Amino acid sequence: MNVLFIGGTGLISQAVSKLAVEKGINLYLFNRGNRDGFVPEGAKVIAGDIRDSKSAAAALEGYEFDAVVDWIAFTPEHVQTDIELFRGRTKQYIFISSASAYQKPLQHYIITEQATPLENPYWQYSRDKIACEQLLMQEYEASGFPVTIVRPSFTYGDTMIPASLNSWPHPWSLVARMRKGQPIIVHGDGTSLWTMTHNSDFAKGFVGLLGKQAAIGEAYHITSDEVLTWNQIYEAIGAAAGVKPRLVHISSDFLISHDPDLEGGLLGDKAVSGVFDNGKIKKLVPEFAANVPFAEGIKRTVDWFEAHPDKCSEDEAWNEQIDRIIAAHSSGMQS
Numbered sequence: 001m002n003v004l005f006i007g008g009t010g011l012i013s014q015a016v017s018k019l020a021v022e023k024g025i026n027l028y029l030f031n032r033g034n035r036d037g038f039v040p041e042g043a044k045v046i047a048g049d050i051r052d053s054k055s056a057a058a059a060l061e062g063y064e065f066d067a068v069v070d071w072i073a074f075t076p077e078h079v080q081t082d083i084e085l086f087r088g089r090t091k092q093y094i095f096i097s098s099a100s101a102y103q104k105p106l107q108h109y110i111i112t113e114q115a116t117p118l119e120n121p122y123w124q125y126s127r128d129k130i131a132c133e134q135l136l137m138q139e140y141e142a143s144g145f146p147v148t149i150v151r152p153s154f155t156y157g158d159t160m161i162p163a164s165l166n167s168w169p170h171p172w173s174l175v176a177r178m179r180k181g182q183p184i185i186v187h188g189d190g191t192s193l194w195t196m197t198h199n200s201d202f203a204k205g206f207v208g209l210l211g212k213q214a215a216i217g218e219a220y221h222i223t224s225d226e227v228l229t230w231n232q233i234y235e236a237i238g239a240a241a242g243v244k245p246r247l248v249h250i251s252s253d254f255l256i257s258h259d260p261d262l263e264g265g266l267l268g269d270k271a272v273s274g275v276f277d278n279g280k281i282k283k284l285v286p287e288f289a290a291n292v293p294f295a296e297g298i299k300r301t302v303d304w305f306e307a308h309p310d311k312c313s314e315d316e317a318w319n320e321q322i323d324r325i326i327a328a329h330s331s332g333m334q335s
Contacts, residue, residue, distance in 0.1 A: 004069070020207050057085060079136055094150055095149050109275050158300060172312040183326055258324070
């Protein structure tokens with residue numbers, strides 16, 4: 001099977017790329033070749049920029065694929081370029097959407113592809129993903145464009161310490177703060193439900209979709225079945241770091257009032273309980289099972305960071321922001 005990944009070097013796609021090659025898939029990565037040089041052994045690189053449609057078309061001239069996966073399409077304009085580029089040249093086009101596209105707030109806490117609407121008034125990122133899905137399904141219905149939609153939720157791996165509040169460029173900051181005994185913010189009261197998915201588990205479900213004719217015109221989320229509260233998630237991170245974290249509970253509204261950029265990630269995603277019914281992906285890909293519990297996966301992550309001390313950097317600006325928010329909250333509580 002000939003498969004093209006556009007991108008293919010991110011946290012999720014690296015795990016998928018690696019497993020795809022292990023499964024004997026003839027994998028091509030189409031990217032600019034400037035992200036840490038990640039190429040799984042056995043994959044081939046086609047150098048190009050998908051944002052430059054003319055040069056992308058030239059670079060891909062003569063290629064046909066059984067499946068094309070765009071890991072870096074975020075807007076309808078990106079998707080329209082793919083439709084024009086790959087119409088008639090692939091048997092399957094997989095769009096990476098997001099589980100944050102599901103209705104916020106939810107009418108029912110259990111999320112299914114069939115019954116949960118797509119609607120997110122809090123996050124432009126999610127609304128753009130919804131618009132991409134709508135465009136692709138319109139094209140499927142009008143011309144048979146062979147789209148499959150995949151909606152990951154919060155998926156992590158070795159290089160990410162996942163939390164509702166952390167520094168994205170310096171994720172070790174959260175663990176460093178825990179080990180120093182500094183307080184850690186948890187949104188709300190920490191009892192809302194959430195799902196963390198290890199990228200190696202996600203990869204099993206995703207690779208199983210490649211080349212599946214029954215997946216054409218369908219949407220799937222791929223997540224763990226393990227459901228945790230946010231308190232449990234932070235406590236597991238602390239346990240992996242060898243400490244008991246000092247948790248400070250602050251409402252999402254208060255957090256957003258101090259940093260409006262948090263609205264999408266909180267009200268548009270993590271502040272809303274997310275429990276996923278994975279029955280649809282399991283029916284089509286019976287071998288899919290998420291076997292990495294969060295306590296085990298996050299321990300792997302902490303161990304990886306400790307084996308790469310150059311990655312254990314701290315974000316002082318983020319630390320200062322967290323301290324300011326906690327101080328403002330404490331002052332308000334006292335008054």
